[in-house]
Amino acid sequence: MMYADAHKAASHVSGERLWNRLMRLAEIGATAKGGVNRQAMTPEDSQARALMADWARGLGFSVQQDGIGNLFMRRDGRDISRLPIVTGSHLDSQPTGGCFDGVLGVVMALEALEAIQEAGIRTHHPLEIVAWMNEEGSRYGPVCMGSSVYVGRMGLAEACASVASDGAVLGDELPAALAAVAPAEERDFGAPMAAYLESHIEQGPVLEEQGVQLGIVSAIQGIRWFRCEVTGAEAHAGTTPRRMRRDAGQAAMRMIAAMEEAFTDEGDAIRFTVGQFHVDPGSPNVVPGRAAFSIDLRHPDAALLDTLSEQVHAICQEHRGPCQVTVEQVGGVAPVDLAPWMTGVLDDCAAELDVTRMTMPSGAVHDASNMAALCPTAMLFIPSREGISHNEAEWSEPDACRDGARLLAASLVRIDERLSQ
Ligand SMILES: [Zn+2]
Structure with missing residues (x-):
């Protein structure tokens, strides 16, 4: 009835x-x-x-x-x-x-x-x-x-x-x-x-x-957007030994690889995307002195989104090597x-x-x-x-x-x- x-x-x-x-x-x-x-x-x-x-x-x-x-x-x-x-x-x-x-x-x-x-x-x-x-x-x-x-x-x-x-x-x-x-x-x-x-x-x-x-x-889903900027030092790609480099591009890639691994969940609910990636000066034979990338992070749970956001900061610091990194949240949707x-x-x-x-x-x-x-x-x-x-x-x-x-x-x-x- x-x-x-x-x-x-x-x-x-x-x-x-x-x-x-x-x-x-x-x-x-x-x-x-x-x-x-x-x-x-x-x-x-x-x-x-x-x-x-x-x-x-x-x-x-x-x-x-x-x-x-x-x-x-x-x-x-x-x-x-x-x-x-x-x-x-x-x-x-x-x-x-x-x-x-x-x-x-x-x-x-x-x-x-x-x-x-x-x-x-x-x-x-x-x-x-x-x-x-x-x-x-x-x-x-x-x-x-x-x-x-x-x-x-x-x-x-x-x-x-x-x-x-x-x-x-x-x-x-x-x-x-x-x-x-x-x-x-x-x-x-x-x-x-x-x-x-x-x-x-x-x-x-x-x-x-x-x-x-x-x-x-x-x-x-809620969304958090971040802008990450890595600063190292430009150097000659042929003459500078790796141990002496401050390669901002390599540091950025280490950060992204570590986040990709950390943000892999069994239910496949965390959405982690790096849609922009720039290295400066952008020359094939110069070690990049600067790298910048975006992060788009999504999940339906607000508390988990907070935890993930803290991890973004922590992972970037952990993998910066000899470079400096700034991580800024540039927007979001609850x-x-x-x-x-x-x-x-x-x-x-x-x-x-x-x-x-x-x-x-x-x-x-x-x-x-x-x-x-x-x-x-x-x-x-x-x-x-x-x-x-x-x-x-x-x-x-x-x-x-x-x-x-x-x-x-x-x-x-x-x-x-x-x-x-
Ligand atoms: Zn529509």
């Missing part, structure tokens, strides 16, 4: 309807290589948002928009005093983006709400689809701008001052973007929500490799814990629907990272072929998208029931 309505909702999901909408949106900003260029605040982005709003209106949902262009489409609940349960993602893309990143989560949300409607289920809470503005941050930084403004981590004025690489100013383009979905009711920034559930492609290869249908996200009771609902519903799944952290940052500060938040991952993302070759199978929408529809119903008890 407990899952009767959840089953009913899932059974009304149409994989074909979902796929047709996805392919219709893929036409907006379509690129020659089969991807999309639908960067935030462009006419293509506005066209996609307007189409979503039209589809939602066609189902009798009301449309709201806030001052930065986050778009909300609402199916009323039985109890108008209740906060909305919100699901969605983003419609904007990278300049050479795929047809699934972000947009799949929004289309799945619409399919789930349509299925719930067709099943004749009247939820206690209103259900809302959201399309966040400018998640990709490709044209106007930073990433996750719309949700950051919504939760108050970034001011609207600051967002409006953002300048694109082509010289455009966001504040100048915003009025046209807002007008594209008119008429829409005004939504206040920070308007509270009962829960937030985001569906997204995995953007990694793990689900496909494991042969699992869906991923249930337990946490979003890990985000998602609501265990919500991941539990997803897992229970997946079991009920006979969908194979695994629990995993998210390697990428999402709008859910911001929403977790506002309300209980969870995420659902759909497999990405070969883990390819931010690429026109991005692909998820139609069946996987349908399975995701079935689990989403069932979970929304169960979340509504859980919060109404």
Whole structure:
């Protein structure tokens, strides 16, 4: 009995309807290589948002928009005093983006709400689809701008001052973007929500490799960025004996090799990357007097991230030899814990629907990272072929998208029931 309505909702999901909408949106900003260029605040982005709003209106949902262009489409609940349960993602893309990143989560949300409607289920809470503005941050930084403004981590004025690489100013383009979905009711920034559930492609290869249908996200990785500078002394590559050298390049490589070994864990959860490496003066016959490299370190556990960060400092000092080294943390993002009771609902519903799944952290940052500060938040991952993302070759199978929408529809119903008890 407990899952009767959840089953009913899932059974009304149409994989074909979902796929047709996805392919219709893929036409907006379509690129020659089969991807999309639908960067935030462009006419293509506005066209996609307007189409979503039209589809939602066609189902009798009301449309709201806030001052930065986050778009909300609402199916009323039985109890108008209740906060909305919100699901969605983003419609904007990278300049050479795929047809699934972000947009799949929004289309799945619409399919789930349509299925719930067709099943004749009247939820206690209103259900809302959201399309966040400018998640990709490709044209106007930073990433996750719309949700950051919504939760108050970034001011609207600051967002409006953002300048694109082509010289455009966001504040100048915003009025046209807002007008594209008119008429829409005004939504206040920070308007509270009962829960937030985001569906997204995995953007990694793990689900496909494991042969699992869906991923249930337990946490979003935190990140620490470091800049390491090693100082030695330049010397003649032929005449200077090794014992007398202060080779900054060799010292940097010893440090990196030692960290690579120290940061290898059995569960393969620590992500350690040296993406930049420079030696000076950069001549084949000069012993480098200076070396600089970057570190990108990620893990979902904040305490472990602290420990690893201490190790970065210690290992660099330990392996500097006759050189000097400075290690500076130049930025970071805190890990985000998602609501265990919500991941539990997803897992229970997946079991009920006979969908194979695994629990995993998210390697990428999402709008859910911001929403977790506002309300209980969870995420659902759909497999990405070969883990390819931010690429026109991005692909998820139609069946996987349908399975995701079935689990989403069932979970929304169960979340509504859980919060109404
Ligand atoms: Zn995305």
